[in-house]
Every structure is written in C-alpha cells, then in structure tokens.
Amino acid sequence: MAGVAAALGPLFLLILLGAVLGAGRIPGGDFWQRMERLIYFILFPAMLIATMATADISQVPVTRLAIVLLGAMAVFTALLWWSKSRLAMDAAAFTSVFQGAIRFNTYVGVAGAAALHGPLGTTTAAVALALMIPVVNVLCVLTFIAAGTLGRSGLWRSLTALAQNPLILACLIGIGLNLSGIGLPGWSAGTLELLGRAALPLGLVAVGVALRPQALLRRDIGLWLSSAVKLVLMPLVVLILAWCLGLDTVSRDVALLFAALPTATSAYILARQLGGDAELMAGLITAQTLAAMLTLPLWMRLVG
Secondary structure: OHHHHHHHHHHHHHHHHHHHHHHOOOOOOOHHHHHHHHHHHHHHHHHHHHHHHHOOHHHOOHHHHHHHHHHHHHHHHHHHHHHHHHOOOOHHHHHHHHHHHHOOOHHHHHHHHHHHHHHHHHHHHHHHHHHHHHHHHHHHHHHHHHHOOOOHHHHHHHHHHHHOOHHHHHHHHHHHHHHHOOOOOOOHHHHHHHHHHHHHHHHHHHHHHOOOHHHHHOOOHHHHHHHHHHHHHHHHHHHHHHHHHOOOHHHHHHHHHHHOOOOOOHHHHHHHHOOOOHHHHHHHHHHHHHHHHHHHHHHHHHHO
C-alpha cells in the first residue's frame, strides 16, 4: 500500500492545493479559466504528441487493451440507456449521469500511470487515451442528441467541437509522426517535452480549482448511481476483462487506473452548453474526485 500511496499521494495533494486556491480565489480574476484553456489546448496536446511520436507502441498490447477499455465502456453505455426509463429522471439529469459514469479525468490518469510505471506507463496511458477519447466524446454527444436536450445549433456546435478536439488531434498527429518514421525532428522534441512537463502538475491543480463543494448539498439518486458505476462497477468489469484476456501487469494497471478515475472536469462545460444538468454535473465531479482519493489507491492496491 505504501508504494501506491507514494505514487498517487502527490497527485491528490496537488488537487487539494488547487481546491484551496480555488476557494481562496487565488490569484483572482479569470486566471484559472485562462490557465485551463492553456493546458487543454497547448500543454497537454504537446505532451501527447511528444509521447506518441517517439513511443515504442509495440510494447503495448493495443488490441487487447482496446477490448478491455472500450468493452467495459460499451457495457455500461448499454446498461445506462436500458435503465433510463426506470430511473425516473429528466433528460438533462440523465445526460449528466451518463457523462459522470463514462468520462474520465485525463490529467489524473496520465500522471498516475507515469507515477506507477514510469515511461512505459506513460506510453500505455497515451495509447489508452488515443483509444478512449474519440469514443467517449462521440458517445456523450450521441447521448445529448438522443436525450433531446439540444437543438440544431447545439448539434452543429457539438459536432464542430468534436472535430476540433485538441486531444483527439494531438493523438492523431503523434500516431502519424510515429508510423511515418518522422518522429520529432530537431528542436521540436525538446520543446514539446518541456511543454509537456508543465501539463500534468498544472492540470492536477486545475482539477482542484474546478471542484464545487457546495454542489454536494444536492441529494440526487443520479449522483450516487453515476459515482457507483464510475468508481466501483467500471473498475470491476475492467479488472475481470483484463484477467480474462491476460493483460500484462503495466497494461492491466493502466486499464484499471483509467476505469477507476473520477469523471472529467470538462463535463461541466459540456453539460452547461448542451442542455445537461450542470448543477448535478458539478456535484458529480466534486464527489467523484474526492471519493477517488480513497477508492483509486484501494483498486491499485488490490492488483499490486
């Protein structure tokens, strides 16, 4: 347990630091909104490109990893939609419950994989992101469409944002540079590596800043259902699939890590823009992030 705590503990401390800074409105103004945009559009894509362009992907069992991660996602997508009529919640609330159960926090995931397994963990995490990010974004947009919470303008805006998603584009660029043999020529390698180093610590602090403790005052069955799926049932199914397919230790740990992550803070923006229940989404993000400080080390200890 000490090894897992030593790896994940600093990540959670950075998140708590962000929560303190957010509560104190330090440094004030719209600083953190601008910083989050910098991380999302520049720093994190730079890290993904640097990792994917130079990674030895042959070390990662891509097909089996895809079956484990996307298979679990498909299972809970089907179960959530099957149970929609039985949950007695409106369409807006359901879209937030769905996002809370399916989306994952990329910053915590990559930082955790690197802390647990070093460069190979980072490479495996980058492959997992390349597999999951396009699928999870498509599923969430389709959920908003099927739930009927957005009109034509909202549909066009969501499809445009999907096509311009910087993380998807970064994965595609990195894979293209890798497969073409170009890699990262000249000073580009050092430049992207330096930018990427700033992405994870700043991203974790930004996660903490985005927490909204007051949103936990809302008592809603959707909050408990979505959190149970994300933090308990999803990791359990992934662990079973990983065992059945015989994933190696690093791939299994990274798959379990991504399955047990709290939902993404960006889900709040999507809920607000596309007709979801933004207040419920804020509660889900906060509850899952705080609960994951306990559940995530427990899951990693279980397999460690």
